[in-house]
Amino acid sequence: MKDIQKILIPLNGTPNADAALATGLIFAQQFDAHLQAVHVQADSREVAPLAGEGLSGAMVEEMMSAAERESARRAQGVRARFEDFATTTGVVVCGHAAPYPAGASASFQILPGAEHDMVTWRARLSDMTIVPHPDSGDEVSSSETLHAVLFDSGRPVIIAPRRAPTHAGRRICVAWNGTAESAAALSGALPWLARAEAVRVLFSPSYQRRGPEGLEVTEYLRAHDIPADVVPFAPINGDVGAGLLTAVTEFGADMMCMGAYSHSRLRQLILGGVTRHVLEKAEITVLMSR
Known part of the structure; x- marks a missing residue:
């Protein structure tokens, strides 16, 4: 049984879609997996409740x-973008x-x-979902979809970088704070x-929650025959997210x-937080789970 067999990637016409497709192809080739691109076409009847009173039929x-x-x-444009991607990369195209x-x-x-x-x-029956970077122009739906999959799919979500990567997964950082989410x-x-x-x-002593510590993570990984070191990092100007991304870059x-x-998501969206900082600032491929 393969580790990764089915990769879902939602496309809605955002500018960062090309980088998401490139990220998906890297993993499809790495795992000999299927990349299932989907575009959701909104029902025009949803406009009616938004029209308001005072408008004629x-x-x-x-x-x-x-x-x-x-x-x-928009659907035609997304399909054309996928077809260009398939033609350029030579990936085998088949049924979904x-x-x-x-x-x-x-x-x-x-x-x-x-x-x-x-x-x-669809994400609930996929091994992972790759979402275009959420700052794609003025397309709010990209971020809405990211959060919906994070909170409601029960599956890992990969946020593609803004620019198409040439590789991903060679050097990986595990951000750890002892929580069920990090597990x-x-x-x-x-x-x-x-x-x-x-x-x-990577762990920050000031951000560690009640639970296993970083050294125990390396012991767990050794049980899977995965060697790893553990390194603490410090917040930068009180910002844990900034300290984390600096350690990742180093x-x-x-x-x-x-x-x-x-x-809570609301607290982080209003006040800021590590998740929000990484979503906004990370320039590499990020796997998140909730």
């Missing part, structure tokens, strides 16, 4: 027609349903509905950790795994 119908045209135009051909393969599917629901449901991320990252050239466990990592939102 004809006006609401025109708004729905305009929304439908825009939705179709298993069984898949040997080696790396890819497929594209358009689904009707609400993006955060449809992607989350879930560690478990989700095992397929990559087992293949990595170097692994480092290690020369091309991938990091970490738990997401060990504090």
Whole structure:
């Protein structure tokens, strides 16, 4: 049984989609896996409740027609981008349903509905989901989908970097603070950790929660025949996230795994936090679990 067999990647036309596709192809080739790209096409009928009072039936119908045209135009653009990706890379394109051909393969599917629901449901039956970096222009839906998959899929989520990487998973940092979230991320990252050239466990004494400490993580990894060292890092100007990313850069990592939102999401979005800092500032591939 393969470690990674099915990789989900939602595409909604955001500028960072190319980097996400490139990240997905790296992992599809690494694990001989299938990359299933999906685009969720919004239902034009959802516009009607937003139209408000005082509009005639004809006006609401025109708004729905305009929304439908825009939705179709976007879907066509996303499909064209996927086809360009497949042509450029030469990846084998097949149907979205298993069984898949040997080696790396890819497929594209358009689904009707609400993006955060449809992607989350598909993610529950995927080994991982790769989401384009959430600062993609003014596309709020990219971040909404990321959080929906993080909180509701029960599967690891990979946030692709802004720029297409040439490799990922060679040098990996494990961000550890003893929480269940960091344990879930560690478990989700095992397929990559087992293949990595170097692994480092990073922890900040000031951010450690009640639970196992960093040295115990290296003992756990040794049980999986994964050698790793453990290094503490300090916050920078009181910012744990900044200290973490600095330590990641010093290690020369091309991938990091970490738990997401060990504090509430609302608190982190309002006040800031390690998860938010990494989502906004990381320039490498990041695996998160909640």
